[in-house]
Amino acid sequence: MDFDIETIPAGLRVILRGRLTFTENEDFRRMLSAASAEHVAGDQVTLDLGEVAFIDSAGLGLLLHARDSLRLRSASVALAGAAGQVERMLVLARFGDLFDRAA
Amino acid sequence: MKRTGGAVQTDSALSPGTPGIGRLIRLPSRTAGWLDSPGADPGLPSVLPPLRPNRDSLAVLLVEDEPGDARLVQIALMGCRQPAFAVTHVSSLTEAIALVASGASLDVVLLDLSLPDSTGLGTVARMKDAAPRIPIVIMTGMDDQRLAAAALEAGAQDYLVKSDDPERTVGRAIRYAITRMASQIERETLLRRIAQQQRTLMAEIDAARAMQFDLLPRPERIDSRLSALGLEVESYFEPSLGIGGDLWGCLDCGGNRMSFYSFDFTGHGIGAALNVFRLHALISDRWSPKQTPAESLRLLGIALRGLLGRGHFATMFLCTIDCVRGEIEWASAGAPAPLLITDGAVRFLDAQGVPLGLSADPHYRDHCEPFPPGAALMIYSDAITDAPKEQGDLFGEAGLITLAEETIARTGRASIADLIDGFQSRVRMPLEDDMTALGIRRLAESPP
Incomplete structure (x- = not known):
């Protein structure tokens, strides 16, 4: 997995690429500390999953970890762009109900 | 089912030529776990020799x-x-x-x-x-x-x-x-002591594996009920690391009804296995035949919420089959969508729902569908859909439905043993995840 962080009017957009499974644990944590470092309190963080090709249940767990960790910094956290297998997994687990809406 | 001239004929592509009796068929595990012969090293000195x-x-x-x-x-x-x-x-x-x-x-x-x-x-x-x-x-x-x-x-x-x-x-x-x-x-x-400790650990894991297999329903306990209800259940259960984060079970509602469930925790190995014992105990404690599947999932979700570590959760499917009404009622907490096979047609059930342990106030939806004699349900863990094929892409839901259709076309039914044979020949083995597959079939010769 790799990532880019962009500043957008609503806050930060984090673009994730590749696979999201337990193997990507370390990369994901790096992404999270980079996003936390750039984050301004109150801004939204949008995790853009458009270029994530595969996610499993451990990957869903990582997204929740990101949500909990960023919410401690009073960020709202939204998911965007999921397609294919990733979108099916998010819909199956009703992740839309667990994250904020993208601004 | 059609009756012609007194003989029973079924439309279902699932039913075998000869009517069976309701029972549970537990397919044998295909690996031996971690150990062939655990044992202590009798020659190992208990203290190091003096210098x-x-x-x-x-x-x-x-x-x-x-x-x-x-x-x-x-x-x-x-x-x-x-x-x-x-x-x-x-x-x-x-x-x-x-x-x-x-x-x-x-x-x-x-x-x-x-x-x-x-x-x-x-x-x-x-x-x-x-x-x-x-x-x-x-x-x-x-x-x-x-x-x-x-x-x-x-x-x-x-x-x-x-x-x-x-x-x-x-x-x-x-x-x-x-x-x-x-x-x-x-x-x-x-070196010998490390080897011995490793053997001990593996023996412990084998013991834990045996305990986990003991949680599974046993034919001698449920066959009389399955026979009375005209249900044939075929199960396959294979933890990837000796012990795992999956389980399935059945719960007797009394009367004409029987409930079945399957759940899967994030991760595998010892941590996930301990969570399996937790949820199994919670099901024994919180489940009641008076609750709908959605109500039961909600109670389990609330109970698990405080117990699990961060990022841990379980997906679960829970259904009740009523053999007199000919219906299946189910709710799902984000489990892989089960396959419903009726009249030879195969399709996925709606299995959307927040996994257990993620929400403090979870709500699930009860669904109901006809489940006539000859109908079958296949419940499975995501080890199947997430398995990579030889070419590298995922087996996926598409791979599963194609396999089920081909198996039915070839054998006239979708037996779990045949599906697993077909699956294992199409994906890269060994699997890295725990695998459960459960087939529940209403026999065409269903008793009244």
């Missing part, structure tokens, strides 16, 4: 047939005080081996390589066989580095050249040889 050179007096066996050489060494050793050396002198290998065999307590052997009854490196090997734990210092007449290296290879701890000044070298060589032997024994003991 002997720290003692005040060391027992030396001098094996030397040249009286002059023997005398020189004895004189040299007599001069040493810290430690002092008590020397026993023999002039043949036979005498030396006999002395060792008699149980004499020795700290080191000084061994000449040209004895009347043995010469060369074979002397070291024979001494080593007789006393594997006593350090050996060989004595040679010439300064031959290659011979010395070969002797060390053969099991000696050090070597002395006789022409060297024995007063200066022999005491040091002995102490060095003893220290070297002690650390060699220590290292071997540690």
Whole structure:
């Protein structure tokens, strides 16, 4: 997995690429500390999953970890762009109900 | 089901030619777990041997047939005080081996390589066989580095050249040889202890695996009910690391109804397996046949919420089959969508729902569909859909539905054994995730 962080009017957009499974644990944590470092309190963080090709249940767990960790910094956290297998997994687990809406 | 001329005929592609009786078929595990034969190492010392050179007096066996050489060494050793050396002198290998065999307590052997009854490196090997734990210092007449290296290879701890000044070298060589032997024994003991601990751990995991398999429904307990209801259940359960984060089970609602569930925790291995025992206990505690599947999932979700670590959750599917109404009612907490097979047509059930443990106030939806005689349901864990094919892409829901359709076309039914054979031939084995597959089929000859 790799990532880019962009500043957008609503806050930060984090673009994730590749696979999201337990193997990507370390990369994901790096992404999270980079996003936390750039984050301004109150801004939204949008995790853009458009270029994530595969996610499993451990990957869903990582997204929740990101949500909990960023919410401690009073960020709202939204998911965007999921397609294919990733979108099916998010819909199956009703992740839309667990994250904020993208601004 | 159609009745023509008194004979029973079924539309379902699932029903076998001959009507069966309701029962549970548990397919055997396809791996043996982690261990073939766990066991302790009886030869493992419980404490490490003491490091002997720290003692005040060391027992030396001098094996030397040249009286002059023997005398020189004895004189040299007599001069040493810290430690002092008590020397026993023999002039043949036979005498030396006999002395060792008699149980004499020795700290080191000084061994000449040209004895009347043995010469060369074979002397070291024979001494080593007789006393594997006593350090050996060989004595040679010439300064031959290659011979010395070969002797060390053969099991000696050090070597002395006789022409060297024995007063200066022999005491040091002995102490060095003893220290070297002690650390060699220590290292071997540690390695054996690690191996033993690993065997113990694996035996523990095998015991945990047996306990996990004990949680599964057993034919002798449920077959009478399955037979009365006309249900055939076929299950396959295979944890990837000996023990795993999956489980399935069935719950008797009484009357014409039976409930089935399958759940899967994030991760696998010991942590996930412990969560399996937790949720199994919670189901025993919180489930009631009076609750709908959605109500039961909600109660389980709330109960698990406070128990699980961050990022941990379980997906779960829970259904109740009513064999008189001919219906299946279900709710799902994000489980892989089960396959419903009716009249030979295969489709996925709606299995959307927040996984258990993620929401403090979870809500699930009850669904209901006809489940007539001949209908079948396949419940499975995501090990199947997430398995990579040989080409690298995922088996996926598309792979599963194609496999089910092909299996039905070929065999007239979708047996779990056939589906798993087909699945294993299409994906890269072994799987990295725990796998459960459960087939529930209403027999066409369903009792009233």
